[in-house]
Amino acid sequence: MRCFKAGHAQIALAALVATANVASAALYNDASQLPTLKYDFIVIGAGAAGNVIATRLTENSKFSVLVIEAGISDQGVLGVEVPFLAPSNLPNSSVTWNYSTTPQAALNDRVLAYSRGRVLGGSSSINFLTYTRGSNDEYNRWATLTGDQNWSWNKLSPYYFKSSRLVPPVDGHSTAGLVIPADHGNGPIQVSLPGMPSELDGRVVSTSKASGSQFPFNEDIQSGNSVGVGIAQSTIGGGVRSSSSTAYLEPVLNRPNLDVLIDNTVTRLVQSGTTGRTPIFKQVEFAPSASATRTIVTANNEVILSAGSIGTPQILMLSGIGNPSDLTALGIKSVVNLPDVGQHLQDHPIMSNYFLVNSTNTFDDVLRDPSILNADLAQWQNNNTGLFGNAPANAVAFLRIPSNASIFTTVQDPTAGSGSAHFEMIWADGFAANVIAQPATGHYVTINTAVVSPTSTGSVRLASADPFAFPLIDPGFFSTAFDQFAMLSAVKAARAFMSADAWKGFVISRFGPVGDAESDDDIIAAARDAIITIWHPTSTARMSPKNASWGVVDSQLLVKGVSGLRIVDASVIPIIPSAHTVAPVYILAERAADIIKAAW
Incomplete structure (x- = not known):
C-alpha cells in the first residue's frame, strides 16, 4: 500500500x-x-x-x-x-x-x-504495518551463510515467540480458519487481522481455495511456510499501531x-x-x-x-x-x-496494479471528501474502530515462479527454499496512489506487486564528510533479468487472480499504464515508470x-x-x-x- x-x-x-x-x-x-x-x-x-x-x-x-x-x-x-x-x-x-x-x-x-x-x-x-516473519528457510540460510547454527530457525524460534503475540481484531469478529493461534507467541508486539472485513476478503479467500496449487490458501503465513494467499496480519492492537x-x-x-x-x-x-x-x-x-x-x-x-x-x-x-x-x-x-x-544494499521493488470495480464501498470517497474522512477519524478517536483502526492492506499472497520457468535455465533460484516466495501481492480496497494520482471519479482495487527475492543490489555511500548531509542511496532497482521476470510474473498472477469467478461482475477493467500494457515487453516497460520502493x-x-x-x-x-x-x-x-x-x-x-x- x-x-x-x-x-x-x-x-x-x-x-x-x-x-x-x-x-x-x-x-x-x-x-x-x-x-x-x-x-x-x-x-x-x-x-x-x-x-x-x-x-x-x-x-x-x-x-x-x-x-x-x-x-x-x-x-x-x-x-x-x-x-x-x-x-x-x-x-x-x-x-x-x-x-x-x-x-x-x-x-x-x-x-x-x-x-x-x-x-x-x-x-x-x-511502516504500513504488514507483519510477516518469513519462512523457516530464511533463517536456516542465515545459519548457512554465517556458519553459525544458532541463527537457524530451531534456535531462533523462541525469539519469534518472545517478540509478538496475536490479539483479536478491534471489532472482535471471529477469525477462525484465517489464522492459527499456535503459530503466534506471547511477546509485546501486537498482531491482528483486519477489524473491519472488506468486500475483498471473502473473494480473495474463495479464489485461493478454488484455484488449487495456482494460488494456494495459507491459513497462517507465520506457520514456517510463507507461500500462499491469506488475510493480512498487521502490527495493530485495539485499533492502534503497535511499534517498537x-x-x-x-x-x-x-x-x-x-x-x-x-x-x-x-x-x-x-x-x-x-x-x-x-x-x-x-x-x-x-x-x-x-x-x-x-x-x-x-x-x-x-x-x-x-x-x-x-x-x-x-x-x-x-x-x-x-x-x-x-x-x-x-x-x-x-x-x-x-x-x-x-555495500550489498537490497530492497523490494513494488508497484501498483489498478482495477476499476463495480462498488461504492472502496475507500476512494474517503480520500476525496474531507467530511467522510473527518467522520471516520472521529469514530477512531472515539473508540479506535472503523476504517481508520485498520491497515490499508486487506490480504496478501506470497507466491513462487514455477520451477520449470524459462528464467531458471540461466539464473539460480534466489529464494531461501521452497517455503519462500519470489513475489508478493498486496490487496487494498481503493486506489493506492503513488506515481499516478487518484482519479477524481470511480472506485478501484489496488494490487501492489513486489519482488521479494530480488537479485539486484546497490550501495550506501557518503556524499561528504558532513554527518548532517544525506548519503548517496542506490538500491539498484530492477537491474537484473530475474527481477524483471519476477515482476512480470507477479503482474500476470494478479491479472489471473482477478479474472476468477469470484470477481465477475465486480471487476470492470484494468486501469492505468500498467493495466493498459499487454505484451511482456510492454509490461516491463510500464514497470520501469511505476516501480517504487517498499522501504525494506x-x-x-x-x-x-x-x-x-x-x-x-x-x-x-x-x-x-x-x-x-x-x-x-x-x-x-x-x-x-x-x-x-x-x-x-x-x-x-x-x-x-x-x-x-x-x-x-
Whole structure:
C-alpha cells in the first residue's frame, strides 16, 4: 500500500500528521539534561532493533543504558498512531528521514523518495504495518551463510515467540480458519487481522481455495511456510499501531537505569583507545544540529549501533570504518579497512496494479471528501474502530515462479527454499496512489506487486564528510533479468487472480499504464515508470563467519577489526528475506539482547 495523494483529503491528512508533538517527561532532548555522560551501554537508534535492545538490557538493574535517537517523540502524532493513516507519513513528513535515491538506471533514471523513520520506533512507527516473519528457510540460510547454527530457525524460534503475540481484531469478529493461534507467541508486539472485513476478503479467500496449487490458501503465513494467499496480519492492537516504541520502550521508560535522548544526531563514533592493534570504539559523538556544540558520551561495556540499513553504514564510514580509498577521498582518516560497509544494499521493488470495480464501498470517497474522512477519524478517536483502526492492506499472497520457468535455465533460484516466495501481492480496497494520482471519479482495487527475492543490489555511500548531509542511496532497482521476470510474473498472477469467478461482475477493467500494457515487453516497460520502493533496505553491514573476508560483523554481531562495537539492525541480515522486514528485525534483536547479556 502506497502513499495517499488526493486533493483536499491530502491536505487534511497533512494536517493530521503535523499534530503537535511534545516529548514525555521521561525523555530528554538536550545533552545537558543527561544525569551522566557514562553508561554501560549506548544504543544508537530507537527503532525496531534499538528499542528491543534497550528494553531487554535494562531488565538487568546492574546495566545502565542510554538510547540516542535523532528523531522526535511518537506521542500525539496521529499519522503514526492511526493505522489507516500510515501512508500519510511518507514521504517528506516530520517523522521521516526524507532521503531520496540516486537516479535508478533501470527505472528510466527516476529518483525515488526513500524515507526512513526519524521518530521513536524508527520505521516500525511509519511502516504500513504488514507483519510477516518469513519462512523457516530464511533463517536456516542465515545459519548457512554465517556458519553459525544458532541463527537457524530451531534456535531462533523462541525469539519469534518472545517478540509478538496475536490479539483479536478491534471489532472482535471471529477469525477462525484465517489464522492459527499456535503459530503466534506471547511477546509485546501486537498482531491482528483486519477489524473491519472488506468486500475483498471473502473473494480473495474463495479464489485461493478454488484455484488449487495456482494460488494456494495459507491459513497462517507465520506457520514456517510463507507461500500462499491469506488475510493480512498487521502490527495493530485495539485499533492502534503497535511499534517498537509503544510495545517495548514506553512501558519501561520509568526504569532508573534507562535514559533516552531524542532530537540528537550521532555524528560519529570516537576511537577511545586500542587493545593490541585493535581500535576500541566506545565513545559516541552527537549534536542536535550541524551548528550546535557536539557532546561525547562513553560506554563502559560497548556501543550498539542500531541506526538501520542507511544510518548504520553512514555512521561507520564517518568514523573511519569502511573502504579506505573512499574515506580518504572525502578527507576521513581510515581506521578500519572494511570495504563491505555500505555495500550489498537490497530492497523490494513494488508497484501498483489498478482495477476499476463495480462498488461504492472502496475507500476512494474517503480520500476525496474531507467530511467522510473527518467522520471516520472521529469514530477512531472515539473508540479506535472503523476504517481508520485498520491497515490499508486487506490480504496478501506470497507466491513462487514455477520451477520449470524459462528464467531458471540461466539464473539460480534466489529464494531461501521452497517455503519462500519470489513475489508478493498486496490487496487494498481503493486506489493506492503513488506515481499516478487518484482519479477524481470511480472506485478501484489496488494490487501492489513486489519482488521479494530480488537479485539486484546497490550501495550506501557518503556524499561528504558532513554527518548532517544525506548519503548517496542506490538500491539498484530492477537491474537484473530475474527481477524483471519476477515482476512480470507477479503482474500476470494478479491479472489471473482477478479474472476468477469470484470477481465477475465486480471487476470492470484494468486501469492505468500498467493495466493498459499487454505484451511482456510492454509490461516491463510500464514497470520501469511505476516501480517504487517498499522501504525494506537490508544487508549494508552483512553478518558473515568470523574469519571470512567479506561482511562487516561476525555471527555475534561484533564489528570486525574493532573492539567495543556491535551492530543490531536490518543492515546485518546477510541477504534480504522474502518477507516484510520488521518481524525478522525483532527476532534478530531479541537474540542479540541475549548475546549481549551473556557477554557481560
